[in-house]
Amino acid sequence: MAADFLRQILTERLAAVEERISRAAARAGRARRDITLLSVTKTVSARVARVLAELGVRDLAENRPQELWRKAGEVPADVHWHLIGHLQRNKIERTVPLVRMIHSVDSLRLLAALEEQGRPLDVLLEVNASGEESKGGFSPDEVIGLAESVTGLRQVRVCGLMTMAALEDDAEKCRPTFVRLRQLRDRLRQELGSATALEHLSMGMSNDFETAIEEGATLIRLGTLLVGGLPGEEQG
Numbered sequence: 520m521a522a523d524f525l526r527q528i529l530t531e532r533l534a535a536v537e538e539r540i541s542r543a544a545a546r547a548g549r550a551r552r553d554i555t556l557l558s559v560t561k562t563v564s565a566r567v568a569r570v571l572a573e574l575g576v577r578d579l580a581e582n583r584p585q586e587l588w589r590k591a592g593e594v595p596a597d598v599h600w601h602l603i604g605h606l607q608r609n610k611i612e613r614t615v616p617l618v619r620m621i622h623s624v625d626s627l628r629l630l631a632a633l634e635e636q637g638r639p640l641d642v643l644l645e646v647n648a649s650g651e652e653s654k655g656g657f658s659p660d661e662v663i664g665l666a667e668s669v670t671g672l673r674q675v676r677v678c679g680l681m682t683m684a685a686l687e688d689d690a691e692k693c694r695p696t697f698v699r700l701r702q703l704r705d706r707l708r709q710e711l712g713s714a715t716a717l718e719h720l721s722m723g724m725s726n727d728f729e730t731a732i733e734e735g736a737t738l739i740r741l742g743t744l745l746v747g748g749l750p751g752e753e754q755g
């Protein structure tokens with residue numbers, strides 16, 4: 520696909536998404552600047568990631584560490600990378616220096632290993648708030664018991680929670696999952712005794728991001744809507 524054409528398609532898609540984000544924020548009485556759009560590039564080439572960065576998308580996300588390593592070498596260094604998929608402990612050392620945030624801390628073992636690697640790091644705890652068996656992450660019951668583990672950390676800063684809602688045609692069906700995540704955050708916050716802790720809720724994907732924004736999402740993760748079906752992108 521010609522570079523100009525790719526740029527034009529992405530420009531139009533970004534404008535449409537931006538409009539929808541702004542409207543959802545307005546409906547919820549929230550400021551647009553309190554919501555960060557992450558473009559999930561897992562299905563597309565580094566070329567698309569570079570164009571997104573040129574168009575002003577500063578936050579890019581990958582769900583596989585190796586893909587993140589590879590693309591991080593091929594896009595401008597001022598991009599903020601987010602890891603949104605499972606991190607094996609043997610990949611910590613190479614991943615941490617490259618990322619702005621890890622959204623997918625799904626066990627206490629991983630949390631401890633991230634603390635041990637010795638660099639300051641922002642993370643989110645992944646919660647299985649939809650209760651699907653196939654999904655990883657902490658169960659809602661487990662989250663409430665995590666305050667003690669979070670308080671003891673020196674290098675790792677737990678700055679919120681992340682979830683994936685079930686795949687639904689009707690985004691309204693995802694709302695209870697987003698409400699649950701926010702309530703869990705509020706309870707954990709109370710246990711931590713800090714009104715400002717856990718400021719981030721990473722929730723909302725292509726099919727449900729407006730509902731997520733209405734329920735307090737600060738980080739939304741959009742793949743398909745921005746980069747799906749681009750001609751010449753075989754994975755997309």
Ligand SMILES: *Cc1c(COP(=O)(O)O)cnc(C)c1O
Pocket residue numbers: 559561582603604683724725726740741742743744
């Ligand atoms: C792929 C992925 C997304 C993006 O999903 P779309 O429906 O394509 O927007 C968001 N979050 C996670 C964790 C993902 O793996």
